[in-house]
Amino acid sequence: MIYPLLAQLVQMTVILTLSPLLIGLVRKVKSRLQRRRGASMIQPYRDLRRLLGKEAVVADNASWLFRIAPYFVFASTWVAAALIPTFSANLMFSWSGDLIAITALLGSARFALALAGMDVGTSFGGLGSSREMMIASLAEPAMLMIVFSVALIAGSTELSTIAGYMLNGQVGLRVSLAMALAALLIVAVAENGRIPVDNPSTHLELTMVHEAMVLEYSGRHLAMIELAASLQLMLYLSMVACIFIPFGMAADANRPLLDAVGFFAWLAKMAAGGIALGVAETIVAKMRVFRVPNFLGAALMLGLLGVLLLFVSRGM
Amino acid sequence: MAFVSPHGLSFDIAHMLAGLLVLVSFMMLYQLRLLALLHVLGLHAFVLALSVAWQAHIQGAPHLYITAGMALAFKAILIPWALRRMVFQMGLHREIETVGGIGITMLAGIALVALSLQVMLPVTANADPVAREDIALALSVVLIGLLIMVTRQNAISQVVGFMSLENGINLAATGARGMPLVVEITVAFSILVAFIVVGVFLFRIRERFDTIDISELDRVRGGQM
Numbered sequence: 001m002i003y004p005l006l007a008q009l010v011q012m013t014v015i016l017t018l019s020p021l022l023i024g025l026v027r028k029v030k031s032r033l034q035r036r037r038g039a040s041m042i043q044p045y046r047d048l049r050r051l052l053g054k055e056a057v058v059a060d061n062a063s064w065l066f067r068i069a070p071y072f073v074f075a076s077t078w079v080a081a082a083l084i085p086t087f088s089a090n091l092m093f094s095w096s097g098d099l100i101a102i103t104a105l106l107g108s109a110r111f112a113l114a115l116a117g118m119d120v121g122t123s124f125g126g127l128g129s130s131r132e133m134m135i136a137s138l139a140e141p142a143m144l145m146i147v148f149s150v151a152l153i154a155g156s157t158e159l160s161t162i163a164g165y166m167l168n169g170q171v172g173l174r175v176s177l178a179m180a181l182a183a184l185l186i187v188a189v190a191e192n193g194r195i196p197v198d199n200p201s202t203h204l205e206l207t208m209v210h211e212a213m214v215l216e217y218s219g220r221h222l223a224m225i226e227l228a229a230s231l232q233l234m235l236y237l238s239m240v241a242c243i244f245i246p247f248g249m250a251a252d253a254n255r256p257l258l259d260a261v262g263f264f265a266w267l268a269k270m271a272a273g274g275i276a277l278g279v280a281e282t283i284v285a286k287m288r289v290f291r292v293p294n295f296l297g298a299a300l301m302l303g304l305l306g307v308l309l310l311f312v313s314r315g316m
Numbered sequence: 317m318a319f320v321s322p323h324g325l326s327f328d329i330a331h332m333l334a335g336l337l338v339l340v341s342f343m344m345l346y347q348l349r350l351l352a353l354l355h356v357l358g359l360h361a362f363v364l365a366l367s368v369a370w371q372a373h374i375q376g377a378p379h380l381y382i383t384a385g386m387a388l389a390f391k392a393i394l395i396p397w398a399l400r401r402m403v404f405q406m407g408l409h410r411e412i413e414t415v416g417g418i419g420i421t422m423l424a425g426i427a428l429v430a431l432s433l434q435v436m437l438p439v440t441a442n443a444d445p446v447a448r449e450d451i452a453l454a455l456s457v458v459l460i461g462l463l464i465m466v467t468r469q470n471a472i473s474q475v476v477g478f479m480s481l482e483n484g485i486n487l488a489a490t491g492a493r494g495m496p497l498v499v500e501i502t503v504a505f506s507i508l509v510a511f512i513v514v515g516v517f518l519f520r521i522r523e524r525f526d527t528i529d530i531s532e533l534d535r536v537r538g539g540q541m
Binding site: 179297301 | 325328329332334335336338342346418419422423425426430433434
């Protein structure tokens with residue numbers, strides 16, 4: 001009785017505590033590739049501590065929404081991240097880890113943040129919010145197409161069932177899954193505001209999206225938002241790992257040894273994903289905001305193509 | 317490990333490579349910059365070579381390895397390299413094409429894939445399942461190649477579309493058993509000859525009209541607009 005609860009608890013805390021490290025790893029890889037020494041990998045933790053210690057400055061005309069939004073964003077992102085199977089496909093609450101539910105949680109977090117961006121009435125906030133909504137309105141249909149094609153193959157939208165199905169090797173190689181993977185990578189890049197779509201490390205008014213929305217935040221509010229952003233990155237990486245490379249993940253419940261193996265496999269996958277992201281961000285140039293619809297349109301098309309292939313032929 | 321995929325792993329890999337070829341065709345459709353388009357063309361031919369080599373392996377037909385080697389040498393390396401040189405000589409390496417909306421082109425591409433699946437799968441209902449879906453995918457590569465040729469203004473991109481179309485034909489030919497090697501080699505060399513002719517032709521067009529934009533030629537012909 002106590003072990004499943006403990007495993008679920010470990011899942012929730014681990015994904016929270018390790019997500020800033022992932023950000024640190026990506027930054028480190030990027031700076032090494034640019035022949036800089038770069039900040040230490042634990043720098044994001046120091047940033048969070050500094051932000052938590054600082055006074056939060058709030059604009060005079062800010063409503064309650066502005067104060068609530070960071071906590072709401074953080075809470076819903078954390079819940080969504082905790083539902084992703086990381087080291088075990090069979091956790092206590094894995095029945096609730098549904099792809100559509102996770103998409104909805106992330107969607108409501110984004111909604112709250114966009115509202116907060118417009119709340120104070122500065123021009124940057126509104127600009128960021130409208131851009132974020134443009135990206136979201138394109139990324140979400142693509143995400144749904146990916147969910148459809150994965151669900152058509154695995155017979156469920158529940159992530160743990162999907163991971164279990166992929167684990168037992170019945171799938172083989174599927175063209176439609178390859179399309180879904182390509183589409184999911186594009187969506188993940190767009191949703192996390194990583195380089196071809198948005199640059200997380202600049203404050204250039206012509207291009208920034210996420211940073212423009214949160215420009216008014218400071219202190220503990222900003223810490224919550226930063227933590228939510230790193231959680232989201234880890235969430236997407238874990239989701240890709242869970243659906244497409246679930247190898248090493250424990251398929252049975254309550255087997256501490258298998259869980260430990262799964263845990264280290266997951267750590268390795270996250271490290272590999274972080275390094276790959278750092279390399280990709282170094283070799284790709286940021287695209288113009290007006291190119292983003294084309295980029296995300298490609299994800300939608302890929303998802304659509306995957307679903308189409310599945311409907312025409314079960315073998316694909 | 318219990319493996320319950322409908323036709324086994326070798327089938328899946330053949331399928332996967334054919335699907336990848338369609339995917340790379342879509343990348344071509346998406347790519348606007350001329351040099352990047354040439355890189356994608358090289359990738360396209362590389363995937364084709366892999367796919368042909370895999371067919372050689374599962375069909376036990378060693379002569380297909382020669383086809384794969386030719387695809388790799390000519391189509392993945394030689395032709396993209398020559399086109400690249402041509403682009404640099406003409407000073408087009410920074411050229412960005414204006415295609416009327418990638419979204420619509422991609423949608424048209426999806427429609428073409430749907431069409432080819434819809435046409436091919438019922439017609440070949442009794443055929444070998446590996447060949448059957450391979451041919452459906454190959455037809456969509458051919459149709460997307462045609463789409464690239466239709467939507468592009470630049471003559472070099474049209475050549476790229478033509479080359480990808482030929483890759484699709486090659487995929488279909490190797491998926492079906494018993495394509496004689498002679499035919500294969502002849503096709504490969506005729507592609508090379510076509511490429512040389514097109515190359516000479518492109519330079520002639522440019523000498524004449526100072527551009528290789530096809531829409532300019534309409535004006536010279538005496539404009540029907």
